[in-house]
Amino acid sequence: MILLDGKKISEQLLEEIKVDVEKLKSEGKKAPHLAVILVGNDPASETYVGSKVKTCERVGFKSTLIRFPSTIEESELLKRIEELNNDPDLDGFIVQSPLPKHISDDKVINAISPAKDVDGFHPENLGRVALNMPAFLPATPFGIITLLDRYNIPTVGKHCVVIGRSHIVGLPVSLLMVRNSKPGNCTVTICHSKTVDLKSHTLQADILIVATGQTESVSADMVKEGAVVVDVGISRVPDASKKSGFRLAGDVKFDEVAPKCSYITPVPGGVGPMTIASLLKNTLEGVKRKVN
Numbered sequence: 001m002i003l004l005d006g007k008k009i010s011e012q013l014l015e016e017i018k019v020d021v022e023k024l025k026s027e028g029k030k031a032p033h034l035a036v037i038l039v040g041n042d043p044a045s046e047t048y049v050g051s052k053v054k055t056c057e058r059v060g061f062k063s064t065l066i067r068f069p070s071t072i073e074e075s076e077l078l079k080r081i082e083e084l085n086n087d088p089d090l091d092g093f094i095v096q097s098p099l100p101k102h103i104s105d106d107k108v109i110n111a112i113s114p115a116k117d118v119d120g121f122h123p124e125n126l127g128r129v130a131l132n133m134p135a136f137l138p139a140t141p142f143g144i145i146t147l148l149d150r151y152n153i154p155t156v157g158k159h160c161v162v163i164g165r166s167h168i169v170g171l172p173v174s175l176l177m178v179r180n181s182k183p184g185n186c187t188v189t190i191c192h193s194k195t196v197d198l199k200s201h202t203l204q205a206d207i208l209i210v211a212t213g214q215t216e217s218v219s220a221d222m223v224k225e226g227a228v229v230v231d232v233g234i235s236r237v238p239d240a241s242k243k244s245g246f247r248l249a250g251d252v253k254f255d256e257v258a259p260k261c262s263y264i265t266p267v268p269g270g271v272g273p274m275t276i277a278s279l280l281k282n283t284l285e286g287v288k289r290k291v292n
């Protein structure tokens with residue numbers, strides 16, 4: 001069994017991004033600029049946003065954190081998004097989820113210009129992904145295919161089973177795995193909460209991608225010997241032995257599943273670090289598209 005070390009690969013990606021940023025600057029061009037909108041102060045969101053801003057600094061990006069109270073009116077947020085769409089200094093921006101209940105996710109996603117949608121959530125970007133056209137790939141799915149690619153995992157003709165059909169992970173990663181690209185060209189099965197006899201599907205998977213948010217729900221009896229397993233899930237499980245009072249866990253029972261796998265991602269240190277690196281890669285690609 002080989003660990004798909006997202007931490008190591010994301011470090012490589014960040015170094016590559018840093019070199020590209022230095023090159024842009026040495027040519028007299030400006031550094032990529034990413035903005036992050038944070039509404040409210042959900043603790044997990046604060047952590048994610050903090051590490052996005054820190055990683056920007058590390059690779060030489062300019063970053064702007066825009067904070068709003070959770071009471072902000074939807075119309076005011078949409079107005080601010082429109083301003084960011086029209087800000088020539090800004091190469092991309094994201095709105096950290098979850099948003100407060102009174103704000104429509106769909107309205108917010110639709111308001112972001114597809115040209116600055118470095119999270120890859122806008123319907124135009126998702127449509128372009130489906131059609132194998134140049135697009136900002138959603139950061140987590142982009143991170144997953146980059147991880148598979150860097151480990152040279154064969155995908156052509158393989159059966160990939162994805163559990164989860166969310167618009168940010170399950171659905172786009174399924175599109176990336178099925179399309180005529182590298183990695184890609186898999187036969188893809190998408191499972192979800194209404195799938196009957198989940199195990200009968202997962203047992204056929206050469207590559208199993210799990211993104212359900214159901215902590216440690218995939219057990220060894222659901223996985224084929226030699227499968228590649230990508231665990232996207234990340235949740236906090238109470239653990240009195242930890243200083244923080246919790247440990248991080250994935251959607252897969254790692255200890256019993258890992259011995260059956262050819263490759264598997266750990267949690268943490270698998271898909272998570274790849275997501276931030278992919279977001280920065282998108283922002284850089286956006287800049288390159290503009291300057292070339």
Ligand code: NAD
Nearest residue numbers: 140164165166169192193211212213232233234271272275
């Ligand atoms: P979501 O809740 O939007 O979607 C979950 C999907 O799983 C749904 O499509 C649902 O149909 C399916 N599902 C739920 N229970 C199921 C079951 N018992 N059997 C089969 N399918 C089932 O979640 P999401 O946003 O896609 O995130 C999934 C997980 O990935 C969460 O743990 C989230 O925290 C994590 N995540 C991690 C990263 C990262 O960077 N590591 C990024 C995004 C999400």
